[in-house]
Amino acid sequence: MSHKKEHTPMMQQYLAIKKDYPDAFLFYRLGDFYELFFDDAKKAAQLLEITLTSRNKNSKKQVPMAGVPHHAVQGYIDRLIELGYKVAICEQVEDPKLAQGMVKREVVQVITPGTVMQGEAVDENKNNYLAAITSEAGTYYLAYVDLTTGELKICALPSQEALLNELMSLDVREVVLAPGQLVQLQHILEDYLNILISHPEMTELDPALLTYLEKIDQHLMDALKLLLLYVQETQMRTIDHLQDVEVYEPEHYLIYGQNVRRNLELVYSLRDHSRKGTLLWLLDQTKTAMGGRLLRQWLEKPLLLQTDIQKRQDQVQQMIYHFFERADLVESLGSVYDLERLVAKIAFGTANARDLIQLKTSLEQIPALRAILQEMGGEGANKVFAEIEDALDEVPEVRQLIERSIVESPPLSVTEGAIIKSGFDHQLDDYHDAMTNGKKWLLEIEQRERKATGINNLKIGFNKVFGYYIEITRANLEKLEEERYERKQTLVNSERFITDELKELESKILEAEEKSQALEYELFIQIRSEIKKYTKRLQQLAHTVATIDVLQSLAKVSEENQYVRPKLSPQSKMVKIIKGRHPVVEHVMQESEYVPNDIFFDEKTSILLITGPNMSGKSTYMRQFALTVILAQMGCFVPAEYAELPIFDKIFARIGAMDDLIAGQSTFMVEMTETNQALQSATEKSLLLFDEIGRGTATYDGMALAEAIIEHVHDEIGAKTLFSTHYHELTALQDRLNGLQNVHVGAVEEAGALIFLHQVTPGTADRSYGVQVARLAGLPELLLARASDILSQLEESRDQIFIDYPRMQQKSNKKDISEKELKPLESEQQLSLFQTSAHTTTEQEVLQTLATLKISVTSPLEALNLLHQLKQKLNAQD
Incomplete structure (x- = not known):
């Protein structure tokens, strides 16, 4: 790092922050851009195809620099994450107007392949897992989380092979290891599985996260703590949407390894590693993203308990029997958004008003889903959907709050207003009235000024630099009473003016707009925080809806393809x-x-x-x-x-x-x-x-x-x-x-x-039929003819030597010829007899020859082995 005197105060600030994040691209906020410097700039320019320039161009100490607009930053972050890199987001953390000297900046979040929460780097059809691993006495302890859904699970695995299989089945994107630990495993994960390895700072865990460690075995606790430390370190905020920890044992599910997953093409095709042509591709008739993810989990972990399997079979069967009701169910599911990830965004503080409308739209489908299941599920003991019906919580408090507060078609931004309904807040309504009346007043002023000046094309306009103004063309300037008008801006064909009346009105309107936007943002944050209190209920609802979606998908595939209940x-x-x-x-x-x-x-x-x-x-x-x-x-x-x-x-x-x-x-x-x-x-x-x-x-x-x-x-x-x-x-x-x-x-x-x-x-x-298959593959006929000749010769030779192996009756003991058995063969008569046996063509003849030599065998394979040894030893005697 360069000496402080060689850089401006701003670059000194950048270098001090970058020192703490050496393995991440540091996106440093300057105005409307995120800038990257030094090696980050050079590498990002190449990876992101952005312009590489330099700071201090006229200085001998030029600094490589590259930047991206703040409004488009997500796309650039996505590309880096998909390539397996980390990104540290550095923001201004104080008001520039109040800053004394350099505006204070801090990293507010580190985004990594395992912690990314939004954007194109998140695949809606699969979970995005971050895992942590510890080991003790040959047992491996695995904890993993999907921050996009809050799913949190831990398990113990008896071997490295079992660990690697579990990681591959989960398709983990990033693994956390304690510094200096499991070095050999790190090598395998990085070099062969292409998984990013990270090491957290071994600091204290936030008290709010300590509750997840309660009532858990010490070894499992160590892995979970390591995981939570890394989440805490990268996210730098309260993580309120993590679900209750699920401790599971892999052997409670049908186990199969990566070679089975690959050879059977369960999730990825052998040809191009896509979903097409796989079992998952065939089965996936789900209508929601969370249903698609749950289907993959069911495929990766089939059940072992007969009662659990039969419960699912009963539910699938009921859906097959009720075709029309299932069609209504599918229609309702089509209006349900990704509840799991919506809830996570709300808890994480990144949800916008459109996300809340999607949540409300989803909740509006729950009564219909329950009613349809009631029709399909039967009565009494045959009510196969009873548990699911009970878990379909409408969460009316959330739906009603959003209904009262958020307009139906809000903008993406939550800081520019137009998201809160009239009647939700009295103060906001007053601001809206001032803004509405202000526009009315502007029209009145415009009409009055036209009449007073006789200038029919006089108009009142607005821009962010000069505010409100009266614009008059040059041809009409002579009609203007100069003493009432204050010149504000000169254009090529017109002049812009301001009056005392317009100044006063501008102040009222802009104050109302500014305060209205600030109040709307404040109200939105309050609404989002209130919804956050229902996180657990909404997550349980999401899982229930996903289960319904998977069941209807299995029913649809089973019915359309004429499958039977096993x-x-x-x-x-x-x-x-x-x-x-x-x-x-x-x-x-x-x-x-x-x-x-x-x-x-x-x-x-x-x-x-x-x-x-x-x-x-x-x-x-x-x-x-x-x-x-x-x-x-x-x-x-x-x-x-x-x-x-x-x-x-x-x-x-x-x-x-x-x-x-x-x-x-x-x-x-x-x-x-x-x-x-x-x-x-x-x-x-x-x-x-x-x-x-x-x-x-x-x-x-x-x-x-x-x-x-x-x-x-x-x-x-x-x-x-x-x-x-x-x-x-x-x-x-x-x-x-x-x-x-x-x-x-x-x-x-x-x-x-x-x-x-x-x-x-x-x-x-x-x-x-090897030669015939080769012919189907299109090999030259001349080659195939030669292969047929060779095959005939080999088969004839085998028939003479191999002694009719298929008729073997007993297991070969692969007997060895002893010196005692070899001794009687020294006579010319016996040697001649053995040599004759080499040309026999049937199993019976060979066995008779060995019997004459007083050598007992139990199978033709053993006879072949012994004849081979005899020939070697007799040749050695010669």
């Missing part, structure tokens, strides 16, 4: 889905015919081993099962003709290949890592989706891993599993694993063309 049996292990469909694929295909498929697991079956060619629909089949589970446990109906399901606790999916080259992990390493996470965390109540496990390494390595994984899931976990593979040899596992069943997706060749049937049926596929 039967959920927590104690059962049965899965029975008849003619199930992938909800999004079915919707996108539109006129194309989607082929539905059954999914069946009896009580004993835990694994369906799926074979079939690429592009035949194996992955779609797997995904539709997982999506059906998620929809069911959200409380929605599901795309099928019939569905009977257990309640799952976790979903794991390894579908597709995602390289992580930056982290130094290959596709196969990612595959194995994700598989390990599933195997380590899954229970018998989980759902596993494994697509082509083992394909990223050598054939035998991959096949061995795939078989071992299947056996481990079957023997040790017992989770319901869909396992697709091109290792057709694995289908023999059905003969010795009681809980495994083979299914396949069919395809046929007609006139050299491959036709996918997209139908999943019991049994195994005979081949993978």
Whole structure:
């Protein structure tokens, strides 16, 4: 920082303030502009595409400078926030008229990606979360808040993996860590998740915020305190709209990781990271912004308790049954604004008069919503909307206050008047009368002066610089009685004058206008403060209306797409889905015919081993099962003709290949890592989706891993599993694993063309049709012909060497040849016998050869392994 003598007092003030906010763009208020200086100016000029100039242009000590108009500042702030930066707003905090020397300025708010409250940087369709993290003995404690709605929650997570999954599911924009703590985690969050990391000053918490720490476990309290300290530090005002702290346990909801979220395209599309083509996109028929946000929360956290799921199912079903009433409900919801964020703006002190009118309009819909629900909900024990009806608080005090006080179409500004209704305040009415009569008096003066001077085009005008004036054209100046008129301004074609009468009237009118505007602003602040007292009631109402909106959205989607209510049996292990469909694929295909498929697991079956060619629909089949589970446990109906399901606790999916080259992990390493996470965390109540496990390494390595994984899931976990593979040899596992069943997706060749049937049926596929799929992709015919020849050679060689692996009856023990067993092979006769066995073509011949050598085996796979060892050892003897 430069020495004080090198800068003006104003720049010294700027530098002193900037010193406290080194990681933020400092927007320094000067008149009608916010100015940025030094490096802030250079960087902002580049990011915001604004002009970079300099202060003290004639001096050797020029200061880089860039500025934006105060009335347009929000747009520039939004752009910086969206890019992940912070902005410190520095305002004048004293009246320049009263200042002795330099006007005092202070930072009044720091806006960050996690604390932004308004503007384009806030997406109405999703929450804007700021989180704080602490850790103790391997457990992570997470507290997070959405300042735009006041939502405040905390939880404990057992591992870093669980923490990262929760952060990604919440789509957290900024994380607060204690200075010097969790450095490795900070690296992961910044470099791989692109989350802004912030560190608060470890000061004392405002007493008003201390109440949020009461009755909370110490470890959770530490995370919450860290979060509130940062909110206090950045917002610099009372935060009255925070909701009661909700302590929750993630394991009380259906758990799925980021790879499941990504592979199933629940929220973001794999193609362009947009909402289109996702399950959320399909389900979102909500009419309010808060309903849209709640729908996403339900999707991110499906339920586990059967009673909670059935309650939602009952409500969705009632809405499906009552089509016309639901249409009226949707119409009323269309007039409800974003109550959550309106309430937050009111409590935060940023709401304008139009926001209050939106609040009033929303409250006017509540009686209609209650009446419609009463018609839809039934009577007595069947009254499924009773709790919702009771929570529909009309908050009449607020509606009536706004009705009495605020005009129907107020301006955006709250400081320039025209927002308070006549009759609300007597003093204001007096000012309005003076202003109204003043205009009448001006017209009377204008008519009187025209008559007195004989100048018919004489007119009275007004501007902010000169006030009121009488304007006379130059051609009529000779008619004017100079002694009564005082010259005020000379124009090219006219002169402007003032009279004693006009001066007196001007004083009255301007005083009334000035006092009227000041009083209106004061009254508006009082009205807003009064509404603020109803924050908790309004927030509860907002959540209730959002719930209604989500339920009608699920009902609409279920009805339009002919979904059915699933039967959920927590104690059962049965899965029975008849003619199930992938909800999004079915919707996108539109006129194309989607082929539905059954999914069946009896009580004993835990694994369906799926074979079939690429592009035949194996992955779609797997995904539709997982999506059906998620929809069911959200409380929605599901795309099928019939569905009977257990309640799952976790979903794991390894579908597709995602390289992580930056982290130094290959596709196969990612595959194995994700598989390990599933195997380590899954229970018998989980759902596993494994697509082509083992394909990223050598054939035998991959096949061995795939078989071992299947056996481990079957023997040790017992989770319901869909396992697709091109290792057709694995289908023999059905003969010795009681809980495994083979299914396949069919395809046929007609006139050299491959036709996918997209139908999943019991049994195994005979081949993978890889060359035919390559032909569909348009590879050159010459190449395809050569591939067919090579394939024939490989298959012939495999038939000779591989000993009919699919007919394996028992598990291979991968027996090793001992020296004792090798010794009898030293004779020429035995060696010749072994060499002959290398050319055998059937399993029986090989087994007979090994029996002759007095070597026992339990399976063809073991026989193949032993023959390979024998050949190596005999070659070594030679």
